[in-house]
Amino acid sequence: MSETPEFPDRAGLQEPSGAREHAARAAERDAADPLAAIRDRFVLDAAPDHASGDAAVYLDGNSLGALPRTVPGRIADVIAREWGELRIRSWTESGWWxxxxxxxxxxxxxxxxxxxxxxxxxxxxxxxxxxxxxxxxxxxxxxxxxxxxxxxxxxxxxxxxxxxxxxxxxxxxxxxxxxxxxxxxxxxxxxxxxxxxxxxxxxxxxxxxxxxxxxxxxxxxxxxxxxxxxxxxxxxxxxxxxxxxxxxxxxxxxxxxxxxxxxxxxxxxxxxxxxxxxxxxxxxxxxxxxxxxxxxxxxxxxxPDILSLLALEAALEVWDGVSIEAVRAKSLALTDFFLECVDAYVPPGRARSVTPFDHRRRGSQVSLECSPAAEEVMDELIRRGVVGDFRRPDVLRFGFTPLYTSFADAERAAWVLGEVLRALPEVESGAGG
Amino acid sequence: MSETPEFPDRAGLQEPSGAREHAARAAERDAADPLAAIRDRFVLDAAPDHASGDAAVYLDGNSLGALPRTVPGRIADVIAREWGELRIRSWTESGWWxxxxxxxxxxxxxxxxxxxxxxxxxxxxxxxxxxxxxxxxxxxxxxxxxxxxxxxxxxxxxxxxxxxxxxxxxxxxxxxxxxxxxxxxxxxxxxxxxxxxxxxxxxxxxxxxxxxxxxxxxxxxxxxxxxxxxxxxxxxxxxxxxxxxxxxxxxxxxxxxxxxxxxxxxxxxxxxxxxxxxxxxxxxxxxxxxxxxxxxxxxxxxxPDILSLLALEAALEVWDGVSIEAVRAKSLALTDFFLECVDAYVPPGRARSVTPFDHRRRGSQVSLECSPAAEEVMDELIRRGVVGDFRRPDVLRFGFTPLYTSFADAERAAWVLGEVLRALPEVESGAGG
The missing domain is CATH 3.40.640.10 (Type I PLP-dependent aspartate aminotransferase-like (Major domain))
Known part of the structure; x- marks a missing residue:
């Protein structure tokens, strides 16, 4: 392997232990992922708009799902033709009712x-x-x-x-x-x-x-x-x-x-x-x-609110040929892998998962208690292109949407989190009101 | 004036009494209408899709308003950029919240x-x-x-x-x-x-x-x-x-x-x-x-339902520089004129206004009781490009939206109504269950 870093945003930074191995495993898993191609049904890899220069890792689909590619064209037609030309007739002729x-x-x-x-x-x-x-x-x-x-x-x-x-x-x-x-x-x-x-x-x-x-x-x-x-x-x-x-x-x-x-x-x-x-x-x-x-x-x-309802209808087309059981299998694999990477990359004691390890009790997100400064940590993550969200007082939420989240996304999110936490001074917690 | 009909859909048809005068007055009023230019803010004059070949006369804005031109571009941006690129950040950065x-x-x-x-x-x-x-x-x-x-x-x-x-x-x-x-x-x-x-x-x-x-x-x-x-x-x-x-x-x-x-x-x-x-x-x-x-x-x-809410916000731009008092003045003039044309064009006894003549008690629609066969009459009006709606058991509703309805629209609607009623056999009402 060449010495050129595989990750431009990691150039010159000290790699945490096991990083190469985790990155390699992420690549293997993505290559073997039966849902990998579904990501192309979403608009996700647009021009980067954050400091690192990479496309964002979007781990907030548990708050607002990404845009399916089917939606813009469908809604343009709903507005221009169904509303603009057929107008009232669309309640019956376009199936609005x-x-x-x-x-x-x-x-x-x-x-x-x-x-x-x-x-x-x-x-x-x-x-x-x-x-x-x-x-x-x-x-x-x-x-x-x-x-x-x-x-x-x-x-x-x-x-x-x-x-x-x-x-x-x-x-x-x-x-x-x-x-x-x-x-x-x-x-x-x-x-x-x-x-x-x-x-x-x-x-x-x-x-x-x-x-x-x-x-x-x-x-x-x-x-x-x-x-x-x-x-x-x-x-x-x-x-x-x-x-x-x-x-x-x-x-x-x-x-x-x-x-x-x-x-x-x-x-x-x-x-x-x-x-x-x-x-x-x-x-x-x-x-x-x-x-x-x-x-x-x-x-x-x-x-009924037709524009939003028909945007949803178009969005549901991304499920064609996808089984919810396959989604669940990938969801658990993704959250398992993210927790492993967090364990490997994040300085000890800086973030603690409050999401159950037991698969029977885990949804499709990982929540890390991170005290102090959880809000600043999330702000910095977002600035660096890893988009999760913050819930008061001290929770970082990372949502995993198996239709478009890759194992590489999970690895990178944990890597950036480790970097951000190492860069932020560790402050005593428990103080203040 | 030439013998060439001014109205292609009237060619060969017998003109009701006063039709030339009413049509001329409609043209005068439209020329003097301070709101006439607002019509260009709407998508209304698209390709005809009905039998007469003219653009539709849309008198159902009291059920579904016509499409303002500001909407398609705004919603395309809301979907592609605010949702597709900014995603969750739009709740604050795009003012969704x-x-x-x-x-x-x-x-x-x-x-x-x-x-x-x-x-x-x-x-x-x-x-x-x-x-x-x-x-x-x-x-x-x-x-x-x-x-x-x-x-x-x-x-x-x-x-x-x-x-x-x-x-x-x-x-x-x-x-x-x-x-x-x-x-x-x-x-x-x-x-x-x-x-x-x-x-x-x-x-x-x-x-x-x-x-x-x-x-x-x-x-x-x-x-x-x-x-x-x-x-x-x-x-x-x-x-x-x-x-x-x-x-x-x-x-x-x-x-x-x-x-x-x-x-x-x-x-x-x-x-x-x-x-x-x-x-x-x-x-x-x-x-x-x-x-x-x-x-x-x-x-x-x-x-909040963002797509529909922001479509509404864009739609409200058509009101820039428009006073509701001017809208009211035109609304009353339009409904007065329509009632006059109905009186002139519609065979006696076939349609009776249930909308108050008193301006202080009139909204912006005209409702005609039309018995029997009101539903068939409205279907035929729509087929001929005059779009109102039918309310059971016997009401034809014509809504007048002063931002985009012209006096020519009002005259043509009454003219077509007269034609349709003359073409339909007059049946005794009151029969049946």
């Missing part, structure tokens, strides 16, 4: 749902409200409480409290691992995150769902951080209601509409707290009396 | 609101729920009912009933003209349409608002069919809460996000039933305890 169910059916196989069980529209928070209120209305008369994942992404807790206030129930926060022990016959439902946004912990969806059902309660799952990263199996595990966003591992674009899943056998009992005209059995009857639509259309509310 | 308030401030002057009183996001139905529940929570303790415009667009009634069910109140439908007489000290609020979607009747916003306030009730207005077509004056008339869509006279695109207005003095008392994380005082604190944001951000819910 039925897009919420049609796009729902395209998400369905990724989360283990049969057709007719997923509808797309509104934000995750709005869908949480539909799911929690709808669930409470299906629950037994004597129910007095809703359990909420104590480590939940905050909006789930806020919305659950609002739903509880408006239905006369109480909210009780419970650690997901404790739900099986805490559920009682007075529990209407539990709202749980499939993957914890902060730690990347994967909660036991089959086990918790089963425990809830055994106590007569419903299981409502938030799939924001799991859908598109690992198999969910909603139908197989008899989940009652679920919601999720589409702008993370589903790459639907910033603020793309969320979705609502309703188990088939519960659909006819679902009473939406947001019975907008799109959920009516005959919307254009303009009937003063509300009659809910049959099936999953009952989860619709108002006029 | 603050778009709901920023775009709200751009709508505000069109509806007579100062900055900081309008926030954009979610559908109209979802905003109706926020407004009605928020209003009930501000109302006096002894209130037992919500009044709803008896002729309302159905979603308003459905959502008001859901809000009432969840807050323990009753809903009472009342004709808008009767609200001043029907409001009592037990009325929490009234939800009223500014312009009736079916008839185009303009309700008396200042008078009804004043009557509600005199009884201690709040006024909640639905502006879907008035915003962008006429002055609303929310601040001036002390309206409490208002909602509206942005895809009609505001031309934001199919399913573009709606908006919520909250009167400044009520903002600190507004308690959203949908307290998503975007409405938190410090969203990125990820605080398990909900603390509402100050100001209009309290009306936000989840992550």
């Amino acid at each position: 039925t897009a919420p169910e049609r796009v729902g059916d395209k998400i369905a196989p990724l989360i283990g749902a049969a057709p007719g069980r997923v509808v797309v529209g509104d934000s995750t928070s709005v869908n949480l409200f539909k799911a929690v209120v709808g669930g409470v209305r299906m629950a037994g008369k004597g129910c007095t409480e809703i359990l909420v994942d104590a480590t939940t992404f905050p909006t789930d807790g806020y919305i659950a409290r609002s739903a509880a206030r408006m239905t006369g129930l109480a909210v009780r926060p419970v650690e997901p691992a404790r739900i099986a022990d805490e559920v009682t016959e007075r529990t209407a439902l539990a709202l749980v995150n499939h993957v914890d946004y902060r730690t990347g912990r994967l909660n036991d969806l089959p086990g918790i769902t089963h425990a809830l059902h055994s106590a007569g309660a419903l299981a409502v799952w938030d799939l924001c951080h799991s859908a598109g990263a690992l198999p969910v199996g909603l139908d197989a595990h008899h989940v009652d209601l679920a919601v999720g966003c589409t702008y993370k591992y589903l790459n639907g674009g910033p603020g793309a509409p969320a979705y609502l899943y309703i188990r088939e056998s519960l659909q006819e009992r679902f009473e939406s707290p947001l019975p907008g005209w799109n959920s009516h059995a005959d919307p254009f009857a303009m009937d003063p009396a509300y009659v809910p639509a049959e099936g999953i259309a009952r989860g619709r509310v108002g006029t | 603050t778009a709901p308030e920023r775009v709200g401030d751009k709508i505000a002057p069109l509806i007579g609101a100062a900055p900081g009183r309008v926030v954009v996001g979610d559908s109209t139905s979802v905003n109706l729920f926020k407004a009605v529940v928020g209003g009930v929570r501000m109302a006096g303790k002894g209130c037992t009912e919500i009044l709803v415009d008896a002729t309302t667009f159905p979603t308003d009634g459905y959502i008001a009933r859901s809000a009432a069910r969840m807050t323990g109140l009753a809903v009472r439908p009342v004709e808008p003209a009767r609200i001043a007489d029907e409001v009592t000290e037990r009325t929490a609020l009234a939800l009223v349409n500014h312009v009736d979607y079916r008839t185009g009747r303009l309700n008396d916003l200042p008078g009804i608002t004043h009557a509600l306030h005199s009884a201690g009730a709040l006024a909640v207005w639905d502006l879907c069919h008035s915003a962008g077509a006429l002055p609303v004056g929310l601040d001036a008339h002390h309206v409490d809460l208002a909602v509206g869509c942005t895809y009609k006279y505001l031309n934001g695109g199919p399913g573009a996000p709606a908006y919520l207005y909250i009167r400044e003095s009520l903002q600190e008392r507004f308690e959203s039933p949908l307290p998503g994380w975007n409405s938190h005082a410090d969203p990125f604190a990820m605080d398990p305890a909900y603390v509402p944001a100050e100001g209009i951000a309290r009306g936000r819910v989840g992550t």
